[in-house]
Amino acid sequence: MRYKALLISKKDMSTENNKHLENLSEIRSIMERSSSFLSLSGLSGIFAGIAALAGAAFAYWYAYIYNARNIVNKHIRYYELTDSVLIVLVIDAIIVLIIALFAGYYFTHRNAKRKGLKLWDTTAKNTLSSLAIPLITGGIFSLILIVQGSGYLVSATTLIFYGLALLNASKYTLKEVKYLGIFEITLGLVATSLIGYGLFFWAFGFGVLHIVYGILMYVRYEKNEVKG
Amino acid sequence: MKSLITNINKVFESRVRLGIMSALSVNEKLDFNSLKELLDLTDGNLASHIKALEKEEFILVEKKFVGKKPKTSYKITKFGLIEFKKHLNALENLIKNQL
Numbered sequence: 412m413r414y415k416a417l418l419i420s421k422k423d424m425s426t427e428n429n430k431h432l433e434n435l436s437e438i439r440s441i442m443e444r445s446s447s448f449l450s451l452s453g454l455s456g457i458f459a460g461i462a463a464l465a466g467a468a469f470a471y472w473y474a475y476i477y478n479a480r481n482i483v484n485k486h487i488r489y490y491e492l493t494d495s496v497l498i499v500l501v502i503d504a505i506i507v508l509i510i511a512l513f514a515g516y517y518f519t520h521r522n523a524k525r526k527g528l529k530l531w532d533t534t535a536k537n538t539l540s541s542l543a544i545p546l547i548t549g550g551i552f553s554l555i556l557i558v559q560g561s562g563y564l565v566s567a568t569t570l571i572f573y574g575l576a577l578l579n580a581s582k583y584t585l586k587e588v589k590y591l592g593i594f595e596i597t598l599g600l601v602a603t604s605l606i607g608y609g610l611f612f613w614a615f616g617f618g619v620l621h622i623v624y625g626i627l628m629y630v631r632y633e634k635n636e637v638k639g
Numbered sequence: 640m641k642s643l644i645t646n647i648n649k650v651f652e653s654r655v656r657l658g659i660m661s662a663l664s665v666n667e668k669l670d671f672n673s674l675k676e677l678l679d680l681t682d683g684n685l686a687s688h689i690k691a692l693e694k695e696e697f698i699l700v701e702k703k704f705v706g707k708k709p710k711t712s713y714k715i716t717k718f719g720l721i722e723f724k725k726h727l728n729a730l731e732n733l734i735k736n737q738l
Contacts, residue, residue: 431730434654438661438727445662445669445677533666533673 448534448584450523453633456625458514460618466507467614470500474610492562507617522633537583545576566609570599570616585632591624646729648722650695655680655688660723663698663715670712689713697722 443449475482478496523530549572553565574595581589595616602612651657658678662669669677675685692698697719701712715723 428734431734434657435727435730435734437654438657441658441661441677442665445673446665529676532676533669 444528444534446534446583448532448538450519450526450528450530450535451538451584451588451628452518452522453625453627453629453631454518454522455511455515456621456628458518458625459511460621460623460625462507462510462514463621464614464618466503467610467618470503471610473499473503497557497562534583538580541583542576542580545572545579548572549576563606563609564603566613567599567602570595570602570612572599573616574599585628587624587628587631591620594620646725647733648726648729650691650697651723651726653688655684656692659685659688659692659713660697660715660719663713664720664723668701668712668714670710674713692719695719 474492474496478493481493481496520530549569552572553568556562556564556568574592574597577588577592577595579592581587581592598612598616598620602609605612651660655678659674662674662677671685674680674689675682678685689698689700693700696716699714699716701714703710703712
């Protein structure tokens with residue numbers, strides 16, 4: 412009799428066990444889904460990076476080749492930024508930003524759909540608002556620099572503030588965003604001491620780093636899901 | 640054997656309640672709709688489980704008005720978090736000891 416009771420309880424225990432295991436994995440998944448914005452797609456990084464490189468290439472061509480007469484001294488790369496060149500460069504930057512945002516939205520939306528997640532949830536709101544505050548601050552600060560005639564610092568400033576924004580948002584999204592942020596900040600700080608190469612730092616930070624990051628994230632998180 | 644089961648909390652036997660506690664343990668606070676979408680529940684179902692957790696003082700209800708709309712958010716209490724962690728540890732131990 413005692414034997415039988417023991418057998419039954421053993422059998423019950425193994426099904427109980429499966430239930431507990433299931434519970435634990437569900438808890439883990441809920442914790443992850445509710446606290447991190449996981450839909451962020453690597454592809455948005457790649458396309459944003461390509462847009463940035465194209466924009467930088469255009470800026471280089473327009474400023475240094477098309478308007479080559481504005482180069483005051485080739486050796487120290489001092490560049491006389493006239494109002495008309497400035498306006499074209501600002502428009503160029505805005506177009507890049509719009510393409511990057513659109514790519515970001517499009518691929519992230521696609522990724523969310525594939526994962527069966529809601530795009531616009533608390534984690535998305537947290538990610539966006541923690542990105543927005545440093546970014547807007549950096550944008551306003553850059554405008555002030557231009558107005559006050561310190562435009563040569565704009566490239567470094569945008570990189571630093573963008574890096575801080577990423578670092579801030581990484582609490583709510585993929586943890587790798589943090590490292591991208593640290594790279595951008597470092598690059599921005601280096602750029603402050605190499606005046607005249609702003610465009611190259613900018614192209615590297617917003618172009619190359621985004622593409623590398625995007626490919627890494629795509630391979631790590633999305634490639635298998637596309638196949639499967 | 641008894642020592643292993645003592646920390647398994649009866650209140651957490653429902654999957655919905657476990658879900659609510661999981662979400663609140665990693666978020667400062669969540670509103671009703673976020674929880675509902677996250678756990679894929681109906682209004683009534685979520686509300687009844689929230690009530691049960693509130694009664695145990697595992698979670699805190701915060702009501703405020705955003706414009707004219709009432710907005711209800713939920714927070715985990717310190718006591719709730721401790722109990723939830725105890726429960727998770729107990730689950731883990733159970734599994735470890737029986738595998």
